[in-house]
Amino acid sequence: MNDTFLKACRGERTDYTPVWMMRQAGRYMPEYQQIRGQIGFLELCKNPGLCVEVTMQPIELLGMDAAILFSDILILMEAMGMPLEFHEGRGPIFHRTVRDQAAVESLRQPQAREDLGFVMETIALLRRRLEVPLIGFAGAPFTCATYLIEGGSSKVFWETKKLMYRHPEVFHGLMEKLTTATIDYLQAQAEAGAQALQLFDSWVGILAPDDFTEFALPYVQRIVAALKPHGLPFIYFANNGATLIELSVATGADVIGLDWRLPIGDAIKRVGPRAVQGNLDPFALLLPEERLRQRIARLLEEARPAHGHIFNLGHGIHQHTPPEQVRLAVRLVHELSRR
Amino acid sequence: MNDTFLKACRGERTDYTPVWMMRQAGRYMPEYQQIRGQIGFLELCKNPGLCVEVTMQPIELLGMDAAILFSDILILMEAMGMPLEFHEGRGPIFHRTVRDQAAVESLRQPQAREDLGFVMETIALLRRRLEVPLIGFAGAPFTCATYLIEGGSSKVFWETKKLMYRHPEVFHGLMEKLTTATIDYLQAQAEAGAQALQLFDSWVGILAPDDFTEFALPYVQRIVAALKPHGLPFIYFANNGATLIELSVATGADVIGLDWRLPIGDAIKRVGPRAVQGNLDPFALLLPEERLRQRIARLLEEARPAHGHIFNLGHGIHQHTPPEQVRLAVRLVHELSRR
Numbered sequence: 089m090n091d092t093f094l095k096a097c098r099g100e101r102t103d104y105t106p107v108w109m110m111r112q113a114g115r116y117m118p119e120y121q122q123i124r125g126q127i128g129f130l131e132l133c134k135n136p137g138l139c140v141e142v143t144m145q146p147i148e149l150l151g152m153d154a155a156i157l158f159s160d161i162l163i164l165m166e167a168m169g170m171p172l173e174f175h176e177g178r179g180p181i182f183h184r185t186v187r188d189q190a191a192v193e194s195l196r197q198p199q200a201r202e203d204l205g206f207v208m209e210t211i212a213l214l215r216r217r218l219e220v221p222l223i224g225f226a227g228a229p230f231t232c233a234t235y236l237i238e239g240g241s242s243k244v245f246w247e248t249k250k251l252m253y254r255h256p257e258v259f260h261g262l263m264e265k266l267t268t269a270t271i272d273y274l275q276a277q278a279e280a281g282a283q284a285l286q287l288f289d290s291w292v293g294i295l296a297p298d299d300f301t302e303f304a305l306p307y308v309q310r311i312v313a314a315l316k317p318h319g320l321p322f323i324y325f326a327n328n329g330a331t332l333i334e335l336s337v338a339t340g341a342d343v344i345g346l347d348w349r350l351p352i353g354d355a356i357k358r359v360g361p362r363a364v365q366g367n368l369d370p371f372a373l374l375l376p377e378e379r380l381r382q383r384i385a386r387l388l389e390e391a392r393p394a395h396g397h398i399f400n401l402g403h404g405i406h407q408h409t410p411p412e413q414v415r416l417a418v419r420l421v422h423e424l425s426r427r
Numbered sequence: 428m429n430d431t432f433l434k435a436c437r438g439e440r441t442d443y444t445p446v447w448m449m450r451q452a453g454r455y456m457p458e459y460q461q462i463r464g465q466i467g468f469l470e471l472c473k474n475p476g477l478c479v480e481v482t483m484q485p486i487e488l489l490g491m492d493a494a495i496l497f498s499d500i501l502i503l504m505e506a507m508g509m510p511l512e513f514h515e516g517r518g519p520i521f522h523r524t525v526r527d528q529a530a531v532e533s534l535r536q537p538q539a540r541e542d543l544g545f546v547m548e549t550i551a552l553l554r555r556r557l558e559v560p561l562i563g564f565a566g567a568p569f570t571c572a573t574y575l576i577e578g579g580s581s582k583v584f585w586e587t588k589k590l591m592y593r594h595p596e597v598f599h600g601l602m603e604k605l606t607t608a609t610i611d612y613l614q615a616q617a618e619a620g621a622q623a624l625q626l627f628d629s630w631v632g633i634l635a636p637d638d639f640t641e642f643a644l645p646y647v648q649r650i651v652a653a654l655k656p657h658g659l660p661f662i663y664f665a666n667n668g669a670t671l672i673e674l675s676v677a678t679g680a681d682v683i684g685l686d687w688r689l690p691i692g693d694a695i696k697r698v699g700p701r702a703v704q705g706n707l708d709p710f711a712l713l714l715p716e717e718r719l720r721q722r723i724a725r726l727l728e729e730a731r732p733a734h735g736h737i738f739n740l741g742h743g744i745h746q747h748t749p750p751e752q753v754r755l756a757v758r759l760v761h762e763l764s765r766r
Contacts, residue, residue, distance in 0.1 A: 243582075246745060249710035253718075296687050296708055296741075330669040331688045348635050349670045369635055371588035379592075402635075406585060 090220045093154040097284060097321035097343050097363050099396035105388060105425035106153035107418050108223070109370075110325075111404030112146040113158045117411055119145050129174045130166075133159050136209040143214055143222075150411065151418045154221050154284070154398075155214065157277075159207060161227030161288055164273050165236060167198035168265070179241040186236040187251060192261045197269055200276035208280035215281040223323075224282030226273055228289035229266040229311075230304040236262065245294050252303055259303065267307040271314040278318040285315060286323040286345070293328025293347075300335055312340040323365055327403065333358045348372075348402025353390035363396030370401040373413045380413075384420045399425075429559045432493040436623060436660035436682050436702050438735035444727060444764035445492035446757050447562070448709075449664075450743030451485040452497045456750055458484045468513045469505075472498050475549040482553055482561075489750070490757045493560050493623070493737075494553065496616075498546060500566030500627055503612050504575060506537035507604070518580040525575040526590055531600045536608055539615035547619035554620040563621030565612055567628035567663075568605040568650075569643040575601065584633050591642055598642065606646040610653040617657040624654060625662040625684070632667025632686075639674055651679040662704055666742065672697045687711075687741025692729035702735030709740040712752045719752075723759045738764075 092106040114120055120142055124132065132138055143158040162180050166172045171183045186192060201208060214222050227235075235241070237248045252259045274285055292304055312322055325345025326332045336344050337359055344359050346352060346366030356364055372383055384399075391397040399421045405414065431445040453459055459481055463471065471477055482497040501519050505511045510522045525531060540547060553561050566574075574580070576587045591598045613624055631643055651661055664684025665671045675683050676698055683698050685691060685705030695703055711722055723738075730736040738760045744753065 244745065246710065246747060249708070250713055253711065253713040254715070293688070297690055299708070328667070331690070331693075349632070351636055351670070354670075369588070369638070371585065372592065374589055374592040376593070406583065408585060 090153060093221050093398060094283060094321065096396045096398050097323070099361070099363050103427060104422050105391075105397055105399050107399040107421045108152045108154040108156065109146075109401050109405055109414065110156075112150070112152055112156065112414075113142045114405060115407035116405055116409045116414070117145055117149070119149065129160075130172070133163055134206045136206050136213055139206075139210040140213045140217065143210070144217065146414075147218065147220055150415045151422070152220065154223055155218050156223040156286070157207070157211060157214070157225060157282070159210070159225070161225070161232065161290075162235060163204065163207070164198070164200075164226060164269055165232060167200075167203040168269060169194065169196045170236060180235065181240045182236065185239040185247070186233075186262060187247060187258075188255075189258050189261065192258060192265060195262075195265050197265065198272070200269075200273040204273065204276070208276055211277060211280040211282055221283040222281065223284045223286055224274065224277035225286040225288060226270050228287045228292065228304070228324075229263045229270060229307040230292045230295070231288060231290045232266045232270075233259070233262050234291045245291065249294075252299070256303075263303070263307050267310055270311055274311065274315055275318065278315065278320055282320065284321040284323065286325060287311065287341070289324065289326045289329070292326050292332065295332075297331055297335060300332055305335055305338060308339040308341075316340075321363075325365070337362065343396070343398065345400070346402060351390065352387055353393070356391065356394045359394075361395045363398065364391070364394050365398040365400045367400065367402040368417070370403050370406055370409070373401075373405070373409050373417055377416060380417065381420055381424070384417065385424050388421070388425050429492060432560050432737060433622060433660065435735045435737050436662070438700070438702050442766060443761050444730075444736055444738050446738040446760045447491045447493040447495065448485075448740050448744055448753065449495075451489070451491055451495065451753075452481045453744060454746040455744055455748045455753070456484055456488070458488065468499075469511070472502055473545045475545050475552055478545075478549040479552045479556065482549070483556065485753075486557065486559055489754045490761070491559065493562055494557050495562040495625070496546070496550060496553070496564060496621070498549070498564070500564070500571065500629075501574060502543065502546070503537070503539075503565060503608055504571060506539075506542040507608060508533065508535045509575060519574065520579045521575065524578040524586070525572075525601055526586060526597075527594075528597050528600065531597060531604060534601075534604050536604065537611070539608075539612040543612065543615070547615055550616060550619040550621055560622040561620065562623045562625055562662075563613065563616035564625040564627060565609050565616075567626045567631065567643070568602045568609060568646040569631045569634070570627060570629045571605045571609075572598070572601050573630045584630065588633075591638070595642075602642070602646050606649055609650055613650065613654055614657065617654065617659055621659065623660040623662065625664060626650065626680070628663065628665045628668070631665050631671065634671075636670055636674060639671055644674055644677060647678040647680075655679075660702075664704070676701065682735070682737065684739070685741060690729065691726060692732070695730065695733045698733075700734045702737065703730070703733050704737040704739045706739065706741040707756070709742050709745055709748070712740075712744070712748050712756055716755060719756065720759050720763070723756065724763050727760070727764050
């Protein structure tokens with residue numbers, strides 16, 4: 089068992105810097121594309137056997153030090169009674185939106201162990217095969233709320249902020265329901281065998297710090313606190329969150345995920361004594377070998393003062409990234425960080 | 428003549444905090460929609476008489492303390508030989524892209540005084556009518572480059588970074604040409620009568636600070652330096668630039684534009700002795716009056732230590748914003764800041 093990732097999360101000394109990458113199982117891999125050629129995205133998420141295959145691919149083929157459950161943050165909302173479709177190109181679409189009190193009330197509270205049993209089964213199967221730690225995950229309530237309010241992805245999140253500013257009580261009601269569902273979902277993942285948990289706050293970077301404090305932080309804090317008794321490292325990733333670092337620390341998470349806009353050395357000073365995860369620009373994987381080596385070496389050097397560093401990208405791997413460049417980056421991180 | 432805006436740019440004491448808003452002339456105003464009902468967007472940009480009308484609307488109807496030339500940053504690139512269309516909903520589309528050396532070489536260097544004479548005529552006409560200062564503007568080279576490389580707007584800017592990382596010499600060649608054209612264009616605007624200049628770096632927030640330093644900063648510095656002899660306040664706005672503040676100062680600009688993600692008090696400490704412009708969340712214009720008043724009051728209070736503060740939004744006005752809320756915000760800024 090390679091537990092380098094877990095040690096780094098806990099701030100313990102490791103022989104080298106562990107690496108995994110957000111969206112490491114996905115469209116950039118021909119082996120993934122082959123499976124997706126036979127099955128739709130949502131169906132794949134609900135097929136434990138194939139989820140295991142897809143989760144294993146980047147571990148076996150690219151040498152990652154941690155696996156992340158193959159799934160999607162929107163699965164939980166589907167289980168809350170919000171039918172969902174994935175369009176190639178257009179992204180996820182909810183057939184309805186949640187923009188008033190009645191819509192909030194009509195959301196059901198799923199029982200993750202039953203309604204999302206396929207996720208728990210995937211986790212159990214993975215634990216039998218994996219020789220690296222398995223990360224479970226969920227979307228953070230604010231990010232989940234944006235999908236429900238907008239009815240899918242958005243460029244500017246007009247409807248989300250309109251609800252937040254005009255009807256804060258409805259917005260908070262939605263956040264309550266999402267928080268309760270997320271706690272149950274992550275507790276079920278922990279019981280099923282997840283060895284670390286990550287909360288993805290993909291869109292929270294649209295909030296100024298004061299709004300984050302009022303509309304998002306209390307819910308993340310409750311989730312982190314509710315999972316504490318399980319004793320798993322908890323990673324919080326506020327995408328585009330350069331102005332939210334201190335507040336990310338205030339969530340109580342053990343590991344702070346960083347996007348690529350933040351110089352990691354500055355971020356480490358602001359984070360204080362806890363681990364960080366990040367933060368290579370995902371598109372820097374396009375650099376020629378020598379320049380990629382320099383960039384990774386500099387990042388590792390700047391990350392030295394961290395109380396634990398997990399190498400990752402500052403965002404998910406882009407679908408057109410050549411897999412051999414991903415493999416190269418993993419090799420470089422291992423090679424350059426070995427002590 | 429109301430010169431409060433110009434005084435604030437220079438860090439001089441003013442009787443109240445001047446206010447203007449990015450995209451203050453635009454689709455949220457019925458008076459603008461009425462004109463646009465009769466003429467396409469690009470045609471409007473090339474019609475000095477109507478550009479004057481549209482530029483004046485928010486001054487006369489909403490009480491702004493500065494006018495900004497009605498135009499679009501892409502006009503310059505059209506004059507460089509890149510045909511352009513604006514689609515409702517899909518945004519601007521270039522018929523060709525610039526992704527290799529041949530495409531860079533085929534870009535022509537426009538003579539702004541002739542090729543963009545309609546802009547200079549608009550400026551001259553506006554100066555005769557306006558009783559507030561007139562701001563001229565251009566897109567910053569990096570932002571302009573993204574449009575040419577992607578062929579329009581983009582969500583992730585894959586092609587831009589691919590060119591930057593794989594063929595930096597081609598990327599720098601494109602930046603050179605854009606910089607030369609932008610200097611000529613802004614000098615022409617200054618000679619025509621613009622009283623301040625703003626450089627919009629709308630997409631530069633996708634760059635980590637090291638990449639900004641290598642791929643964007645030197646070009647902005649050259650533009651600022653070339654305009655210095657004209658003696659106009661120069662505003663640089665790096666959208667989503669929370670990690671680029673010190674580098675924004677390094678451009679040499681007199682005024683640093685701030686987006687809404689940055690607490691203005693923190694930004695002022697980092698900016699040092701120069702003016703700042705910003706930074707209310709544009710969607711906060713949806714707040715009920717009392718909460719909007721509190722938020723503006725807090726912003727003005729936090730901005731007190733600034734060496735000059737121009738109130739603005741942290742991004743452009745959204746098209747669905749009620750104009751009466753914009754008028755209310757202008758009134759509140761004037762009322763709450765009066766000394």
